[in-house]
Amino acid sequence: MQTSKFTRIAVIVLVLLFLVLSVISCSTHTHTHTHTTSGKKIPPGQAKKMNGDKSAKAYAPGQQKKR
Structure with missing residues (x-):
């Protein structure tokens, strides 16, 4: 099954974001x-x-007012 370049980049970005967080x-x-x-x-x-x-x-x- 061929995945598009956009899908592969999106998965990599999501994995990196998860790791950083x-x-x-x-x-x-x-x-x-x-x-x-x-x-x-x-x-x-x-x-x-x-x-x-x-x-x-x-x-x-010493700075408190007396009542």
């Missing part, structure tokens, strides 16, 4: 590991980074 999905698997400290507070700058804020003022104990 398989490798990418295996290599991009990441683990997120968080360390819990025993009662220690994290520094205000670190809390700011974790929450994506621009200012650490809200996390600094």
Whole structure:
């Protein structure tokens, strides 16, 4: 049975695409590991980074308004 050139190229492209996607999905698997400290507070700058804020003022104990 004779296959056309287009069909052969399409099959090769699909196989390569499958292989590339398989490798990418295996290599991009990441683990997120968080360390819990025993009662220690994290520094205000670190809390700011974790929450994506621009200012650490809200996390600094000396900068909190008394109610």
